[in-house]
Amino acid sequence: MEAIVVRRGETSPTVADLPLPDPEPGEALVRTLRVGVDGTDHEVIEGNHGGFPEGEDRLVLGHEAVGVVAEAEGTPFEEGDVVVPTVRRPPAEGANEYFERGEPDMAPPDACRECGIDGAHGFMSEYFTAPAEYLVPLPEDLAEWGFLVEPVSISEKAIEHAAAARSAFDWDPETGLVLGNGSLGLLTLAMLDQRGYDRTYCLGRRDRPDPTVDIIEELGATYVDSRRTPVTQIPDTHEAMDFVYEATGYARHAFECIEALAPNGVGALLGVPEPWEFEIDGGRLHKEFVMNNKALVGSVNSNVSHFEAAVETLGDFPAWFLDDLVTGVHDLDDYEAAFADDETTIKTAVQFSQI
């Protein structure tokens, strides 16, 4: 079968011919429908994140997949079931406490592998296998958008953890700010809209006309151009934010967002930047954080419960939003187009087969 891989020493994906995988006990064989491409894939391809499976010189890419069960084997699934795989798998030495209690998303990096990212093959192949416990069912009518379940699940977790951090008091967020107008940022913006935020904002650095700004405004949110309104000035220019979601990976935002938060607000940090030294007014930020009961939560990955919530969320997105967000679904023979990263591209996927 054909697969999209990155080889050691190379910085662009290629197609390789691999043997059809053989399900182990407890695993199903899944025929791949579509696999999304995101910023993490680009970091993996460029060698800035993740790593190859032990002893191998190539990695099958892709962690945002949807497929159809081809061989259920002894699993609770039936052939034809539409499923989405989760991303984390136990490390080589076997399952640990995080996997045993269904919270692999809380495992530290050295206590897990990530399919398509770090130490385990991903889903960009015509077929893949997965243990049944890592497959989440999806209604068939959502199959075409199923590759969005994984990124939505990332925000389900971040929003859940942020709300938990405010659960010791009566917190009713009205204003939300998403830092970053990439596909994850836009998905999260739509989620805040769905969850009843009164006023939402999305920060980017794009000139109009721009398709992401169009989506932001169609969602009823306000576009904030960071070149004109830095994060720290958002409360003065617009208003203070009950919730800030950072999806830029720009390290200054992790600290500047403290100043964008309203009293009792919470920031969720999702970006994974490189080392970068810079100056902050740490005294002022510290005091502001304390005197106004603010909070920050870091969030990575997601577990089955977040995938299940994401399936619900995906089903509630308006059709126009999904149509506008997904700017390209490319067949395997045109896979390179799915890895384009220009200003007309928002979200892409590679299509391996039809339902």
Added chain:
Amino acid sequence: MEAIVVRRGETSPTVADLPLPDPEPGEALVRTLRVGVDGTDHEVIEGNHGGFPEGEDRLVLGHEAVGVVAEAEGTPFEEGDVVVPTVRRPPAEGANEYFERGEPDMAPPDACRECGIDGAHGFMSEYFTAPAEYLVPLPEDLAEWGFLVEPVSISEKAIEHAAAARSAFDWDPETGLVLGNGSLGLLTLAMLDQRGYDRTYCLGRRDRPDPTVDIIEELGATYVDSRRTPVTQIPDTHEAMDFVYEATGYARHAFECIEALAPNGVGALLGVPEPWEFEIDGGRLHKEFVMNNKALVGSVNSNVSHFEAAVETLGDFPAWFLDDLVTGVHDLDDYEAAFADDETTIKTAVQFSQI
């Protein structure tokens, strides 16, 4: 009646003669037993924190009080009841949503006054009045230690908010680090011990022999001398911490504690530093925060529920701990001794009357 006040333009407390206060409807008159002194009092005296009541040139000090109901008026209390007052009161314009729902601790600074600190007189007088809803009953056998309920309540809230921030997953903290060996730090260390932490640590910058180090070790905790082991090196020298409680007001600690946290750990920030610009490796901290699902919560003040929890906590402290922690209880004619701030002083109180 006599009261301990700070006057505008002065930087040391003095005794003033004030009229006996007259309870308003819903208020009780309380005969003051003892009032504790803490770092905030010193900041208020030095003019670095808080402010005078509107239109006045002096502030009655003290926010850590215990007293006996002298006139219950129409309140649910009876004369002779031992009570502890909470600290926050509505602003001049009247109660707002935070007070209405019993969460004045979540009010931003401009939406509340603080007795003895900011805009409202404190409790360092022979009598004070308070609305019944701001008085928390205390068993009579704890009356002598009742001035510790307020500082313990501060940590009740911080620990509650920190645990809430970890409530979206299975969190079972084993290791706890308190930054700061002042009285609040030591009280918090004893609370972590009470709550079943397996291993606790307390950071200070004192040479042995030192009474705070003796208490730390008597509690079974490990003393960390920050001059030898900076916060960032604690995981290598000792171990990573599931919970860090910052009570130093040293702004670098707010950021360094991210590196002291174990995966999935949470830091509670309590200090209120002055502005201070310094360099951090914001990229590394941001990545560390995200990849290991860490959290930070800022926490200030406390509400009635935290005072009630603090009463329980206080009753469970071992007697030796309270004896060693409280290094001086001084009568009003010796009040200056209660404001001493040397290396043999841990916690002091002014005694206004006997039970």
